[in-house]
Amino acid sequence: MPKESNGRTRIHDVARAAGVAIKTVSRALNNEPNVRQDTRERILETVKRLNYHPSLSARGLAGRRSYLIGLIYENPSANYLVDVQHGAMARCREGRFQLLMHQVSGRGEELERDVIGLIDQTGVDGLIVTAPLCQSNELIRTLDRREIPFVRMAPNKMRHRTPYADMDDEGAAYEMTAYLIGLGHRRIGFISGHPEHFASGQRLNGYRKALKAHRIAYRASYVRQGFFIFESGLDAARQLLAMPEPPTAIFASNDDMAAGVLMAAHEMGIAVPDQLSVAGFDDTYIARTVWPRLTTVHQPSYDLAYTAADLLLRVLSSQPAPKPVRLPYRLVCRASTGLTDDSDSHS
Amino acid sequence: MPKESNGRTRIHDVARAAGVAIKTVSRALNNEPNVRQDTRERILETVKRLNYHPSLSARGLAGRRSYLIGLIYENPSANYLVDVQHGAMARCREGRFQLLMHQVSGRGEELERDVIGLIDQTGVDGLIVTAPLCQSNELIRTLDRREIPFVRMAPNKMRHRTPYADMDDEGAAYEMTAYLIGLGHRRIGFISGHPEHFASGQRLNGYRKALKAHRIAYRASYVRQGFFIFESGLDAARQLLAMPEPPTAIFASNDDMAAGVLMAAHEMGIAVPDQLSVAGFDDTYIARTVWPRLTTVHQPSYDLAYTAADLLLRVLSSQPAPKPVRLPYRLVCRASTGLTDDSDSHS
DNA sequence: GGGCAAATTGACAACGCTGTCAAATCCATG
DNA sequence: CATGGATTTGACAGCGTTGTCAATTTGCCC
Structure with a gap:
């Protein structure tokens, strides 16, 4: 009763x-x-x-699982994070799981302790590991040792049995660079992403390959190190634009840095896109709020996260091990890029 | 055995x-x-x-404690959300609680069912209810009926036994308006926030009181309805700037809308701040990424959320009922506002 | 050292669900 | 219409913890 x-x-x-x-x-x-x-x-x-x-508790107790999955991340831009979070959440809700967001800050051993703490305290059934964390061999090994199911989100170089969701960063960067070349640009600056992200290297590769394919010489001085944050884009752009022969276009490895490039241009009185074309990467919210609106690569962050969660849920229901999934990107051409009337261009 | x-x-x-x-x-x-x-x-x-x-599951099932607290939100801007999330998370970690983010979309009965679903499913020990959800009398009543502890975040008009964390929106808007007046502006446009947010009314009040205190006539045509999103700011600004006697300054009720104002100004070739001053509200990330950087009111979102979580944890440990907390704001003057050389200004 | 209240400890029944296995029902076939 | 295998349904025992309440031990006083 x-x-x-x-x-x-x-x-x-x-x-x-x-x-x-x-x-x-x-x-x-x-x-x-x-x-x-x-x-x-x-x-x-x-x-x-x-x-x-x-009740999750009752189901968890009876079924020997927690119906909790953790999403661990480091320090992404807010707009990207929110997309990812909502994508993973959407899939979790469908599966009647709950998502635990978990920001980690440490490195090396501290990172591992942090993640182990999450696992032990919450009893999460599995983990979604975002870049660049999923590139840490130590972390992967620790998770393996604990036999905790996990999936990886975003590109990564390691072979590993666990599935992942990613996109073709190199191809996307190639296409964007080719697009800029198609607009007549020959002096194209590039601001790379955080060196710990595998995607950073991929995007740089795409840029270089596109240059090569179009017989444009690669100039190291046109490539600056950024860190996926606004300020690093601003700094890099200031340097690029102060060069004696500055680029007529700058391709930043994410939108936040591209916004920094726009700010540098505004500060220096350089008109975008008339005197300088600017392209970003990710197509996060910021790309539509800056002026001029950014031409960028649409990265399907929401879908990547949704897919990652989906893969994890499959692993958990012990269906046949799912294969990695590669999602399509899309060039989004807005107002920050245009034809160049640069007459210096040789070759 | x-x-x-x-x-x-x-x-x-x-x-x-x-x-x-x-x-x-x-x-x-x-x-x-x-x-x-x-x-x-x-x-x-x-x-x-x-x-x-x-085991969290066993604890949750047997006892009255899940060590989970839920933060429910509707559709805030990403930058604001992330600040709030991390503030609440920080306090939760200190108390060895976990935070469950929960986005709701419905209205009325659907909203209540959604929240009930969260409570039933996860067995959260308590809830942090952000604006404008914490203004729904129905929701509050439902939570009361379920006897689930909760705190409210952001201003709200209702008297209720539960504690909350907020700031003085009216005072902040008053100060910002007074600041613009101090720069010589007499024709000051205002873009209000989403009408369902109590803060929207407060900010409008602050604007009106400041005008009154400085003997500037209130002109209804200078006040446009916005919805706290970028596009609504863009639309409102286009209208304001197309008026025969356009404002020399526009004060938007949040940064996203202020970014929209900047875009409208750029589109129309209006120089900021020389021909138009623009002010925002919140001081989220976007305020520093647009050009020119936004003068705005710093809302302590992180601290508000941290405080809200702190209040909730106190309620849960059945310490003496904590009092509501009001946190200070701060005017942040950046590059989007300046003196006006408007000579039409009378009175 | 006995007596008594307070402090400490333990036995056992929930909590709300899923896993196991047996019972009931269905359906095709002879 | 009886038979039997397949499908559907149900009774009941946990899952690992906390709440309740009773049993035991402790500390103090006379």
Whole structure:
């Protein structure tokens, strides 16, 4: 005899209302086979009518899992993070999992301790590991040792049994560079990303390959080190634009740095895109809020995270090990790039 | 006789190793009274030695505690959200709680069902309710009925027993408006925030009071409805700037809309701050990435969230009911505002 | 050293769900 | 219409912890 002390609906209430045993409700809810179609529908309808939500704790206790998955990240730009978070969350909700966001700051051993702490304290069933954390061999080894399922998000160089979701950073950077070349640009500056991100190298590769394919000499002085943050883009652009023969276009490895380039241009009275074309990467919110709006590569952050979560959930349900997924990018041409009337261009 | 099938250490193992009953271990771990000092130490030492971590699921099911707190939000700008998230997270970590972010989209009954779903499913110990959700009387009533502890974040008009963290939006808007007036502006446009946010009204009040205090007539046509998003600021600014007698300054109720104002100005070839001063509100990341950098009001989002979490944790530990906390704001003067040389100004 | 209240400890029943396995029902076939 | 295998359903025992309440030990006084 159920007591209504709490006001909370329990599986028992649903079972009674639908005229079945609690186990049958459980089966219907968990998409298990061997429930007759009409029974299943009746139960699901009752569930909705009573606004029933199974308790994670009880499910976790009985099923020996926590229905919690952790997403660990380091220090991404806010816009990127929010996209990722919501993508992963969306998939978690569908699977009736909850997402625990977990920012780590340390390095090396401290990082490992931090992540182990998360695992031990929360009992997460699995982890989504974003770049650049998923490039740490130590971390990977630690997770392996603990036998905790995880997936990786964003490119990475390591071979490993775990699945991942990524995109073709090199191809995207190649295309963007080719696009700039197509606009007539020959002196194209490049601001690279944080050196610890594998994607940074990939994007630089794409830039270099595009130059090469179009027989434009690579000039090291046109490439500046950035760190994926606004200020680093600003600094790098100031330097590039102060050169005796400055670039007519600057391709920054993410939107935040591209916004920094725009600021440098504004400060120096350089018109964009008339005197300087600027391209970014990621297509986060910032690309649409700066002036002029940024031409950039759309990185499907939301979908990447959704996919990563999906892969993890598959691993957890011990379906056949899913394959890595590569999602498509897309060039988004806005107002920050244009034809160059640069007459110095040789070759 | 405990079986080790799972590999995971259970309270039973600790109890056996320490030579006590599981209940005593439970007591020691939860800092309950009535455990002899030496017993407690012996248990805690054993816990550490065996690397024991209690199961959240079991705790949540058996006790009244999940060590989870939920932060519910609707659709804030990414930069604001991330600040809030990290502020709340920081306090949660200190208290060994985990934070569950939960975005809601519905309205009315759907909203309530959504939140009930979170509570039922996760068994969160308490909730941080951000604006404008904390202004919904229905939601508040639902939470009360469920007797779930919660705190509110951001201003709100309702009297209620629960504590909250906020800032003086009206005072801040007053000061910003007065600052613009001090620069010589007499025709000051205002873009209000989303009408469902209490803060929107407060900020408008501050604007109006400042005008009044400086004997500047309030002109309804200078006030446009915005919705706290970039595009609404862009639209509103286009309208304001197309007026026969356009404002010489525009004060937007948040930074995203102020960025929209900047874009409108750029589109129309209006120089900022020479021909138009622009002020924002919040001092989120975007304020430093647009050109010119935004003069704005620094809202202590991180600290507000940290404080809200702190209040909630106090409520949960049933300390004497904490009082609401009001945090200070700060005017941040950057490059988007300047003196006006407007000669039309009368009075 | 006995007596008594307070402090400490323990036995056992929840908590709400899933896993296991047995019971009931269905359906095709002879 | 009986038979039997496949499908569907249900009864019941945990899952690992905390709450309740009873049992035991301790400390203090006479």
